[in-house]
Amino acid sequence: MIRVRLVWVVLLTLCFVPTAFGDNYTPGQVIKKDFKSLAASFLTKHCVDCHGDTDPEGNLSLHNLGAVDDLNSGVWKRVWAQVALREMPPKDAEQPEVVDRLQFTDWIVAELSRVMRDKGGFHDHLDPNKANYLDHNLLFAALPPGIKLAPTSSPARIWRVSPQEHITRLNELINTEPVFNPERPGLRTHGDVVPTNHGGELKLYFGVDRIIQWQGGTVAYATAVKSVPAILSSARNHGLKNYPHFYTVNSAEATQVMGIANDIIRYMAYGPLSIAHPYQITDDPDSIKDKMQGDIRGLPTSLVYSTKTLRPLTPIYELLKVKEPTEEQQRAAVDFLFEALTFRTPTPEESDGYLIILQQSVDKLGHEDGTVLGLSAIFLDRDALFRAELAEDSKTDRHGRVMLQDWELGLALNHSLSYIKPDEQLRAAIVEGRLQTRDDVKRELERMLSDETIRKPRILQFFRDYFDYDHGGYICKDNRALTAAGLTGNPNGHYRAMFDATASTDRLIELILQEDKDVFRQLLTTNKIIVTGGDRVYLGKLNTKEERQASIDKEKLAVAEEAKKAEEALEAWKKANPGKEPPKTKPKKRPAVNHNISVATLTGPKEYVRVSRRSFGNGSMRPDRQLATVPEDQRLGLLTHPSWLVSHSDAMDNHAIHRGRWIQERLIGGGIPDVPITVDAMLPDEPNTTLRERMRVTRENYCWTCHKKMDPLGLPFEMYNHAGLYRQTELDLPVDTSGEIIDSGDPALDGKVSNAIELIEKLANSERAEQVFVRHAFRFWMGRNETLNDAPVLQAAHEAYKENGGSMNALIVSLLTSDAFLYRKP
């Protein structure tokens, strides 16, 4: 393509020195070059030909793009994304050397970070959704000459606890969770997170383990029970949710934490007496009938608590039991609460500080109110809300890194698996100075991983973040669209089914992890599924027009036969009882038949899953499940389960773009640039038209550059509808489930597929997809995006995984004993 260049461009060209970036570039190093000496020449050589001043491609002119400033930062962001993703220069143009591309993109990031510092900052390169901008092949193949890696580490940082982690931590103070039951290992037990309730809300419940009777139904129970919602904020997005820098604690949250602290401390001291009248605590509800008169549904006074003490009895209980406590009792309460909330022992200064606050509050308000208020300060301690990885007390190595030690290392390790405080053995290792080295970490980690009684909710959280199968209950569905998808009955039942499905998928993943063989492939290709009774519908097949009619005919025939039998029986009775009036019998009501679907036959051994504490009376979620086999040739692995399919749908239909994006980012390792603000990202509203047909608009040239990376990967899942039901027809015509992998980076992967199952089988056998999985595990456990300097860590983790037969445990051990996990850079 021939373009007219401006004089400005010509001058730049004259100044350009090819590959002037030196031979040994280390990613992350300070680039001592400016716009003129680095960026202008790159733009001139690789961009301006097409993006000049006359009729520029994509209507984007770069010919007079100057040094990065706040006015042109938007353009520079686009340039960064396109060059980093290797979308630009186009494939048919001359490509920059790898080191040139790296240095150019790193320079843009550095400049954008500098320029945007006082304007909200530049964070795109830290966004996990953009982590794939780093070329996969650079991480897993031999590096080209000119690149020298630096020993890796992670930045020193503080990491705010997640809402679920926070609620689980608080729950430990007031509720005693059941011990591990080897007969039913799937049941929720001590160490598991507090899960969301029947409606998907995360709440802390008070005293539900002691409620033995209540008045009214499900809603009355939910209203009467004391509960508080999660306080700390977080986004409910797809993908990795909790990098250290994502969240802080604001004043509103701090104030609410203090309010809840008051409730918790009182409950720790007095149990249900803090939320109920003394008469409500009895093992004989009949004995207080006189106090339960009238309609008291929904009131806290409608609850009856057993007399059995079930909550943990702690030094807080001891302190508030006495009228005149000693300072030792006060200090014991402070120290206990500090460790319960921060997971480490307080320093003498911290212990003294909180003791003084406690005593001052007692002086002002008296023993009870003062103790409650004074102790509530500990709930607001930095380390009760953030986990610090500062590595302040260790020596810096020759690369400027510091290895985490003692409590910081112990808590980082503990947090990698658990939301509750370190178990006794890990605590002892920390306190006794036996957690100092890489081998120490490996020892403790392998011990914890092999101990089934130690719950590891963080591992399960990784799989939720990676697969995004836990959103189904939050996708608001149009009732009529649900009916059209084949579901009948109360639409609210659908949301409950989806929260049940999330818990089922959790358990299935856990079973695969238990085997710990070929984990990634198993997850993608297992024919097992955990189900409730209602899943017969969700795993059923949407009937074709003919099947629907056949079902209607069959039902008609059955009704007619039943009527005939009844008639014959009547005649027989009359014959046997001449002259007598036959007894009036009510016709037996036939069960309703949903002609839209053929339900699945699901059988298998019993299983149990984690569900929340009773939150909705008799309507609360139930843990009973079955381990079944999916209908043959219809489903394969997690991506074909309703939990995943519905999580990637919208109110009315499938979301083929989201599904395709998931495949592209989580399996193929490609990146998708942000949607340009000029794009009106809407599909046409055309009822009685397939989604594939409506998605024709994305095949416009301008859109297709990005959409070719998503749409052909998502459309094979059209073999399921938006409620997750398998279908062979759509709008009474054979459903088109074809798709294609385009420019994956692995030529062996590229090519057409006939449906989702073929696509999944192809990807499940791909080493590249396995490596992309490892990249996501790295991000989750390191709390940051990988850099090129992390390539050895990633390669070692992948090797460990492979050498151990596809072992997730081996992968985790490799990652958590790596420099990226152990070392911090101030």
Added chain:
Amino acid sequence: MLNRRNLLQGIAAGAGSALTVSMDPQRLLAATDESRTTKRVIFFMQNQGFDPKTCIPEGMPQSGSLANKTLPEPISPLESYKDRLHIINGLHGTHTSPSHSAFFGALGGYRGGDGVPPSASTIDYEISKVLPETLLPHLCIGMDSIENMTAKPTVANLSASGAGQPIFMHSNPNHLYQMLYGGISTGDIRRQHEARSNLLEQVEKLAAAKGKTLPANTQKQYGQYVQGFRDVNGLRDRLAKVSDHLREFAPTVDERYTRPEFETDWHDALLELGISALTSGITNTLTIGSGRGEIFGAWKGLGVEQQGHNLGHMAQPGNPIWIKIRQYNSRMLVKIMEALDSIPEGSGTMMDHTLIVYTSNNADKQHTSGANWPVMLLGNFDGAFKSGCFTQLDGKRPINALYSTILEMAGATCDRFNMDEKLAKKFDSGNGAVKEILA
């Protein structure tokens, strides 16, 4: 991400808290200067549904003036104010699943339900962001049975600042008084206020001390955490600085606060506190949840012995119990209007710039599809809305459209509120403001 208004917003939700910003506290008292005017919005959500027959005058099938009509008995206390009243029938909320309450969905215009977390912010929160900043941008109060208000003095069912971010409402007037007027209080409230103040100041110092050696990349993140305590402690100082002004508006703490005979004593006290927060200029957005967004609630002080869910099972028209409750609501609305009318503002009174939105979190009845969602507006919001009339809509515009209309009249640009184009195609026959209700 965080911004100052978000921070202040949530503080109103925390029991007994305070905040500060680095601006002149006098300036942040909404329109305490008579020459300035500011808009304010009050949302009053009665639970169990709002049957249109209890508010639309008899023989009024079509839109028209209320001038020559007599208001139905349940809202008869508003008779003298019907020139300010606008009854709207024919909005819908079928997408909010309002049977047994839409919870957050009532003010959010999205699917709600028991135990269903908010999926986006609610209109009251969004309005508070649009209106001029005040010391406390948004205040929520919740009225319930005395047992529930005592055992659960703060709950979050109606308002939210975002997905999964509920805003708590206050139900214990003693706690709320301490939060708003602790600095000018005496006795026990004063002592608790001082103890809490002392504690929070020390917590702030501890937090600041632990941040001194943090690396540069965490300074902003941690700085916001420390700033949170400064905000909390600062508001207290700022309220103290305007204490002379607040004294003029603070209600008197009496036995209704400390020894309530019925829950309605606390309901009245909470309303007084809410009104005082408006008249003193502490806030300009108030949400009142009568029944706290759930399907229970009690009004024994009105002589209503039945309570809770049963009330929702009764037909409301002609029902003496519901007449009592609705009249009680109406008297509360009158109290609000009288209080705002008594404060000069601009060339008129505070009420001239105010909009009261009265409706139910249950649409028209407890077991409902939400096909009809009656609303009453009081006040014309600086002349933006029609008043003294009844408007019958065609049932094709959702409550979201009403919320967009209020947002637009408050100064924001909003074609749709919490409804994307895809849903709008199913649930909204129009776009932007509901023109039929505008002046």
